[in-house]
Amino acid sequence: MPEGHKTHYLASEHNALFAGETLGVSSPQGRFSADAKKIDGCVLASVRAVGKHLFYEFENARIVHVHLGRYGSFAVQDSPPRPPRGQVRMRWIGSAQTLDLRGPTQCRVIDHETQTEICEKLGPDPLSGGKKSDVFAKVSASGKPIGGLLLDQTILAGVGNIFRAEILFEIGMDPKLPGNEIDPSRFNDLWKSMTKMMRVSLKHGRIISVTSKEAGKPLTQLGNDERFRVYGKTHCPRCNGKISQDKIASRKMYFCERCQRGT
Ligand SMILES: [Zn+2]
Structure with missing residues (x-):
């Protein structure tokens, strides 16, 4: 989607x-x-x-x-x-x-x-000036898992299944962590990762979470299977452990249990 x-x-x-x-x-x-x-x-x-x-x-x-x-x-x-x-x-x-x-x-x-x-x-849209504080207020008031909250368009507009997996992996956050257990500094990490990833993806017209250094080539030359770190993957690029799949908010969530623990 x-x-x-x-x-x-x-x-x-x-x-x-x-x-x-x-x-x-x-x-x-x-x-x-x-x-x-x-x-x-x-x-x-x-x-x-x-x-x-x-x-x-x-x-x-x-x-x-x-x-x-x-x-x-x-x-x-x-x-x-x-x-x-x-x-x-x-x-x-x-x-x-x-x-x-x-x-x-x-x-x-x-x-x-x-x-x-x-x-x-709709919740704030990070690509059209949506405010971090408005999103944090909603996230921190909810006991639902962050993996589900990121998909809820009334909390945040524009994030879908690929972004949520890639953002949470990048910052090492457990997708099952309840929103009300995320402190402002960790939410700041999430917001930074999200806005940067969305801007890079907007520039290239497709979602890209890897850096050119990781990929070993310019982002413009990435094949479709080289753009993500965890989405659709079987092994973690950091620890080489098996990538887990779980349904969160009725969509398949990809994550690494070893690299994404607690807060
Ligand atoms: Zn891992």
């Missing part, structure tokens, strides 16, 4: 490609047809990411709300485009580029009020 770095990356890419353009909007698959009519022929004003949500605001005050979910993806091609292939939920044709969206969990036209409601339910 795309995590927060990806939505911010897409927002910046789509702003550069389509903001200010009059777009021909359709739904080749049909499921977005009624909403497409509300913005067809309108000018896209701006694109914004909040956590894992994308908001495309048009000059007629309509907003396209997209949540990619686990299977959603965008594809860009030159205009005029080839005929749509597969299940294209939404197609935008701009003067130079065409955008196709396939398989999102959410793609609908909303108004400002609904956008505000969605954003108010």
Whole structure:
């Protein structure tokens, strides 16, 4: 599932490609047809990411709300485009580029009020100025495991299954540690690791937790199986022990029991 770095990356890419353009909007698959009519022929004003949500605001005050979910993806091609292939939920044709969206969990036209409601339910987003103290207040008030709290979008917006595993491994924190047992200094370590990892991942457009020194090559040259330290791995890169898998907040959590103990 795309995590927060990806939505911010897409927002910046789509702003550069389509903001200010009059777009021909359709739904080749049909499921977005009624909403497409509300913005067809309108000018896209701006694109914004909040956590894992994308908001495309048009000059007629309509907003396209997209949540990619686990299977959603965008594809860009030159205009005029080839005929749509597969299940294209939404197609935008701009003067130079065409955008196709396939398989999102959410793609609908909303108004400002609904956008505000969605954003108010989300916790701070570290990639758009979310405050450490606001997140710590929520984490330290909960007895739930930190591995689950990091996935809770009402506590923190943008972190998903890969980031949570990589962040907790980097700082050596047990994913089962209850939020209310984390002191401010350890939370500071977590926040530093998280913001740095998310910024590096935003820059590269994909999640990267290793350093170029560890990988022995520049980050731009990493293969897909070289980007993580624990996620999807069988052995710990620090102690060479076996990586454990456990369900936390109904998602598979990867961690090293030896390197991630207590606080
Ligand atoms: Zn280890």
